[in-house]
Amino acid sequence: MKFTERQENIITIVKSNQPITGTDIANELGYSKSTIRSDLSLLTHTGVLDAKPKVGYIINTDKQSNTVNMKLFETTVKDIKSKAVCVKENISLHDAVIQIFLNDAGTVFVTNEQDYLCGVVSRKDFLKSILGNVDINQVPVSVIMTRMPNIIITNDQESIVDAAKKIIQHKIDALPVVEEIEPNSFKITGRISKTTLSKLFVQLTEL
Numbered sequence: 001m002k003f004t005e006r007q008e009n010i011i012t013i014v015k016s017n018q019p020i021t022g023t024d025i026a027n028e029l030g031y032s033k034s035t036i037r038s039d040l041s042l043l044t045h046t047g048v049l050d051a052k053p054k055v056g057y058i059i060n061t062d063k064q065s066n067t068v069n070m071k072l073f074e075t076t077v078k079d080i081k082s083k084a085v086c087v088k089e090n091i092s093l094h095d096a097v098i099q100i101f102l103n104d105a106g107t108v109f110v111t112n113e114q115d116y117l118c119g120v121v122s123r124k125d126f127l128k129s130i131l132g133n134v135d136i137n138q139v140p141v142s143v144i145m146t147r148m149p150n151i152i153i154t155n156d157q158e159s160i161v162d163a164a165k166k167i168i169q170h171k172i173d174a175l176p177v178v179e180e181i182e183p184n185s186f187k188i189t190g191r192i193s194k195t196t197l198s199k200l201f202v203q204l205t206e207l
Helices: 005-017 022-029 033-045 063-074 093-102 123-131 160-170 194-205
Strands: 049-052 056-059 086-088 107-111 117-122 174-182 185-193
Touching (some): 005 033, 005 049, 005 056, 022 033, 022 056, 033 049, 063 160, 063 194, 086 093, 117 123, 117 174, 160 194, 185 194
Parallel strands (some): 086 107
Antiparallel strands (some): 049 056, 107 117, 174 185
């Protein structure tokens, strides 16, 4: 991961003066503490710095932790995305449920005739329909799906950390990885799920 010049200067200052407070670092650089707050947060989360309460910042000497955090922040969605489970919007709920179980997926993505993303349905959505006595053999998946523009998406270039934040913030099981073909028209190229993230975290701890 490439750091900015200011972030590199922060690392140098901490190496020479550790432990050192955020205020003192800001004074050394000639900035306000609020200006460098995001830099300190990034350096802490990537494992370069360690923040000690009431003491200040020090260089993190835990190489394993440092490596794991750096790798995490360097990983993009493209690096770990998996194949998305997709169905057409006119498919019945019954057939869509079958695809959920055949592919061991928690979410299916719905496409229109042009193969553009138009909806998303989770296991919870299917369960609500069944409990609501909906005829799953006759009702199309389009009736219960969440539609654009209310679908949370990601793309190949987004960091896996930002993708994970979306999953947590919106309390969803998976994100469709998309490519914008036309304005507000997206082709699905994969998915990022809670399972994908769990596998990544396990792999990183084994480095």
